[in-house]
Amino acid sequence: MSLPLTEEQRKKIEENRQKALARRAEKLLAEQHQSPGFGSSIATNSSQSKQGPTPNLPRDPSKPVNHGVVFLQQNLNSSSNGDQRPPNSHSFHLSSPEQAKGIWKRQEDVSPACPRHGPSGQMTLTGISPPLAQSPPEVPTQQLLGGTLGQGHPQASQEIKSTPFANTAHEPLAKAKSFQKTLTPFFRQPPRDPGVEAKAVRPSTSGQNISDTNCGSGSATPGTEGRRPQKLGASLHKAGSSQKGMCIRSGDRFQVKIGYNAELIAVFKRLPSRSYDPATKTWNFSMTDYGALMRAAQSLPTVTLEPLEGEDSRESLSTGSVAHACLPSAPSLAFVKGQCVLISRARFEADIGYSEDLMALFKQMESRSYDVKTRKWNFLLEEHNKLIQSVRCLPQVQLDPLPTTLTLAFASQLEKTSPCLTEPIPEADLSGVDPKLVSNLLPFQRAGVNFAVAKRGRLLLADDMGLGKTIQAICIAAFYRKEWPLLVVVPSSVRFTWEQAFLQWLPSLSPDRINVVVTGKDRLTAGLVNIVSFDLLSKLEKQLKTPFKVVIIDESHFLKNIKTARCRAAMPLLKVAKRVILLSGTPAMSRPSELYTQIIGVRPTFFPQFHAFGLRYCDAKRKRQQKEALLLFFNRTAEAKIPSVIEYILDLLESGREKFLVFAHHKVVLSAITRELERKHVPHIRIDGSTSSADREDLCQQFQLFEKHAVAVLSITAANMGLTFSSADLVVFAELFWNPGVLLQAEDRVHRIGQASSVSIHYLVARGTADDYLWPLIQEKIKVLGEAGLSETNFSEMTEATNYFYKDPKQQKIYDLFQQSFEEDGSDMELLEAAESFDPGSASGAPGSDSQDLGDSVDEITSTGSPVKKRRFEFFDNFDSFMFPL
Ligand SMILES: Nc1ncnc2c1ncn2[C@@H]1O[C@H](COP(=O)(O)OP(=O)(O)OP(=O)(O)O)[C@@H](O)[C@H]1O
Numbered sequence: 045m046s047l048p049l050t051e052e053q054r055k056k057i058e059e060n061r062q063k064a065l066a067r068r069a070e071k072l073l074a075e076q077h078q079s080p081g082f083g084s085s086i087a088t089n090s091s092q093s094k095q096g097p098t099p100n101l102p103r104d105p106s107k108p109v110n111h112g113v114v115f116l117q118q119n120l121n122s123s124s125n126g127d128q129r130p131p132n133s134h135s136f137h138l139s140s141p142e143q144a145k146g147i148w149k150r151q152e153d154v155s156p157a158c159p160r161h162g163p164s165g166q167m168t169l170t171g172i173s174p175p176l177a178q179s180p181p182e183v184p185t186q187q188l189l190g191g192t193l194g195q196g197h198p199q200a201s202q203e204i205k206s207t208p209f210a211n212t213a214h215e216p217l218a219k220a221k222s223f224q225k226t227l228t229p230f231f232r233q234p235p236r237d238p239g240v241e242a243k244a245v246r247p248s249t250s251g252q253n254i255s256d257t258n259c260g261s262g263s264a265t266p267g268t269e270g271r272r273p274q275k276l277g278a279s280l281h282k283a284g285s286s287q288k289g290m291c292i293r294s295g296d297r298f299q300v301k302i303g304y305n306a307e308l309i310a311v312f313k314r315l316p317s318r319s320y321d322p323a324t325k326t327w328n329f330s331m332t333d334y335g336a337l338m339r340a341a342q343s344l345p346t347v348t349l350e351p352l353e354g355e356d357s358r359e360s361l362s363t364g365s366v367a368h369a370c371l372p373s374a375p376s377l378a379f380v381k382g383q384c385v386l387i388s389r390a391r392f393e394a395d396i397g398y399s400e401d402l403m404a405l406f407k408q409m410e411s412r413s414y415d416v417k418t419r420k421w422n423f424l425l426e427e428h429n430k431l432i433q434s435v436r437c438l439p440q441v442q443l444d445p446l447p448t449t450l451t452l453a454f455a456s457q458l459e460k461t462s463p464c465l466t467e468p469i470p471e472a473d474l475s476g477v478d479p480k481l482v483s484n485l486l487p488f489q490r491a492g493v494n495f496a497v498a499k500r501g502r503l504l505l506a507d508d509m510g511l512g513k514t515i516q517a518i519c520i521a522a523f524y525r526k527e528w529p530l531l532v533v534v535p536s537s538v539r540f541t542w543e544q545a546f547l548q549w550l551p552s553l554s555p556d557r558i559n560v561v562v563t564g565k566d567r568l569t570a571g572l573v574n575i576v577s578f579d580l581l582s583k584l585e586k587q588l589k590t591p592f593k594v595v596i597i598d599e600s601h602f603l604k605n606i607k608t609a610r611c612r613a614a615m616p617l618l619k620v621a622k623r624v625i626l627l628s629g630t631p632a633m634s635r636p637s638e639l640y641t642q643i644i645g646v647r648p649t650f651f652p653q654f655h656a657f658g659l660r661y662c663d664a665k666r667k668r669q670q671k672e673a674l675l676l677f678f679n680r681t682a683e684a685k686i687p688s689v690i691e692y693i694l695d696l697l698e699s700g701r702e703k704f705l706v707f708a709h710h711k712v713v714l715s716a717i718t719r720e721l722e723r724k725h726v727p728h729i730r731i732d733g734s735t736s737s738a739d740r741e742d743l744c745q746q747f748q749l750f751e752k753h754a755v756a757v758l759s760i761t762a763a764n765m766g767l768t769f770s771s772a773d774l775v776v777f778a779e780l781f782w783n784p785g786v787l788l789q790a791e792d793r794v795h796r797i798g799q800a801s802s803v804s805i806h807y808l809v810a811r812g813t814a815d816d817y818l819w820p821l822i823q824e825k826i827k828v829l830g831e832a833g834l835s836e837t838n839f840s841e842m843t844e845a846t847n848y849f850y851k852d853p854k855q856q857k858i859y860d861l862f863q864q865s866f867e868e869d870g871s872d873m874e875l876l877e878a879a880e881s882f883d884p885g886s887a888s889g890a891p892g893s894d895s896q897d898l899g900d901s902v903d904e905i906t907s908t909g910s911p912v913k914k915r916r917f918e919f920f921d922n923f924d925s926f927m928f929p930l
Pocket of ligand 1: 484510511
């Protein structure tokens with residue numbers, strides 16, 4: 045419920061709104077006339093008369109307030125004088141999420157090559173990919189786009205019959221857009237089944253032809269082509285009717301996103317590394333085929349293929365590229381990075397993406413071999429050092445060598461690969477061991493003992509179960525009998541079995557020299573051979589005055605978790621023991637990381653830090669890559685929202701809002717906002733990570749004292765604590781942030797002691813962006829906090845607005861990815877750091893990084909009983925404004 049407005053207020057607001065709309069319309073018309081390639085349709089939405097601008101609410105905190113959810117179905121719902129859509133513009137037939145974010149395209153602007161659907165003079169809704177089409181690595185583009193035809197956004201698959209603003213009773217929006225821009229899509233649609241495409245073109249109930257085809261997949265009209273605001277790479281421009289597509293890197297392969305083209309498909313089928321993904325309906329290839337494909341595509345008159353971002357376009361592209369404004373390029377795409385991986389005792393593999401220079405280098409290696417299955421090159425170890433040295437001369441390539449651990453272990457092979465791949469292991473002198481035992485050793489057991497002695501009694505014996513590890517372990521231990529007493533740590537169930545084995549295989553050992561520890565009161569060092577369970581060891585290890593020199597650990601995978609008491613008890617013993625014999629038929633039950641403790645138990649210097657081990661063997665890299673992909677998604681979302689955010693802010697100002705805060709995370713967003721405010725001569729302050737503590741206070745005071753309208757532009761991470769902006773009563777979040785605590789603290793810059801008014805909080809949420817995942821994530825976290833009694837915030841009113849994507853399994857997958865990545869221990873800070881490396885502007889303002897902590901904790905206490913706070917969530921549904929980055 046909104047606070048009731050007086051008649052006078054309503055009148056004033058309506059006047060302001062009309063003025064703002066008129067100014068906007070004039071401005072856009074003027075722009076339209078200056079842009080011959082662009083048709084613009086500008087009009088006032090009939091429903092907008094019901095919408096008012098955001099009013100200045102009466103400053104009475106005691107009154108009840110409204111919690112409203114307002115959907116912005118921008119540009120899909122306004123009508124226009126110049127607009128050729130039918131009068132009833134609120135009924136659309138959409139068939140893909142792209143359409144929901146689609147753009148109106150006047151029929152006369154459609155390229156002749158583009159088939160016309162429906163009667164002349166009608167509008168065609170041309171589907172576009174959202175501006176996130178440069179999908180981050182590891183996140184399938186189709187997922188970002190919300191699925192293939194007929195999938196995705198649940199709302200997109202059905203006819204939408206709604207007023208533009210779902211909640212007209214609530215605080216009206218100055219955001220109501222009254223114009224349409226006619227644009228040409230510059231992001232390509234994924235290849236589609238032509239049959240499906242044909243079906244997708246169907247008349248809507250409103251008589252409009254709405255197609256989710258891309259009119260020949262991006263058959264841009266010449267006039268619009270020159271205005272493409274973003275550029276993904278150099279492009280060869282052919283005839284205007286040529287079909288356009290693009291290459292997108294995907295790990296060490298690349299995808300080709302383009303509509304159906306028979307000639308190109310024929311080319312695809314000739315490439316050896318081709319692979320078709322039926323889920324995304326895209327072809328993908330190894331980088332080794334990149335050059336051949338680009339050359340072949342170049343020779344096809346009907347195809348224009350944009351090269352990979354960051355790839356040298358020499359092979360395929362030469363002329364006609366258009367200078368476009370660039371988004372910041374995706375990090376590291378032009379830089380090829382990888383590592384050497386040992387794949388056998390003799391060979392190593394270069395696990396790295398494609399680089400032409402690198403390929404040339406590989407081909408100079410005598411022992412080169414290409415594995416068609418893995419699509420990777422491998423070489424003899426003896427060429428390892430030579431390759432690494434040569435690669436260091438390539439500035440765009442980083443190929444990490446084999447780890448020192450491995451180069452030391454395989455030093456002889458690195459010098460010269462021996463024809464005999466395994467070094468001969470000398471026969472151990474077992475004359476000091478009971479002959480009964482030695483004579484019973486099976487050949488492979490004898491080999492195991494020899495190996496153990498060659499390794500000086502420190503090893504992990506990982507023979508399969510039942511192959512006689514016990515007898516081998518006893519033999520190895522007996523070889524070092526002079527160093528006894530012996531400690532044998534075993535599962536409690538086999539303590540006496542081990543006792544029997546000693547008695548059986550070592551007749552020379554007197555039975556009374558065997559000490560089986562049964563209770564916590566027993567002594568751990570009472571015998572020459574001491575057998576103890578893992579659990580009792582953790583209780584008794586403090587008894588030890590002198591460390592055991594020889595230790596056997598049976599079922600050593602029991603030590604997989606360093607956090608367990610048994611592991612904490614055992615590891616120090618292993619570190620100081622001279623001989624360590626670990627036995628396990630299943631050293632790693634589920635993850636390579638389980639090996640780590642056992643490896644450092646045997647060789648503490650092998651991988652002294654888990655980080656290096658994790659990166660190399662535990663897929664930590666992929667984990668990291670996923671996070672990078674999510675951050676890239678987050679970054680691109682920021683860029684994509686800028687125009688709409690700025691428009692929203694200007695609308696607020698035009699509608700009479702006087703003082704408010706705008707929080708954003710990315711520097712690019714903060715800068716775009718302040719730039720626009722400067723342009724409009726709006727008094728404002730800005731606080732981000734680069735603002736000194738002293739300046740923060742001054743700026744804050746300055747804002748507090750501003751008498752008229754003013755905007756505080758604030759970094760979410762740098763200005764969420766310790767600052768008071770109680771002279772404002774509205775907080776706008778231009779961006780979301782995954783940590784709701786940070787958001788809530790930012791809200792409280794206004795909602796605090798000294799505040800005399802009701803406080804409004806507006807979250808600007810853009811559909812089809814990372815917000816789709818961040819917003820439910822934030823809600824979920826707040827819900828959990830609320831259930832645990834740790835947060836009083838109630839977001840339940842917004843459920844209507846947030847349950848819209850779960851029906852699509854692909855969307856859910858990305859959400860899961862976000863959730864996992866953001867909920868792992870410490871990942872918040874890790875992500876924050878990574879995000880800040882992208883946006884140095886917010887770096888120094890990380891939570892807890894300065895004295896703001898203290899100020900805020902005091903505020904938390906004193907803010908009880910402050911005025912009502914109400915939130916609103918603005919959903920940007922349409923991205924045609926993204927075509928005009930400011
Ligand atoms: N050389 C041998 N001569 C006679 N018996 C043997 C020999 N080697 C192993 N055995 C017998 O085989 C059985 C399995 O041996 P053991 O228990 O040592 O296997 P293990 O490798 O430790 O298996 P797990 O991994 O399941 O513990 C035992 O009964 C053992 O006495």
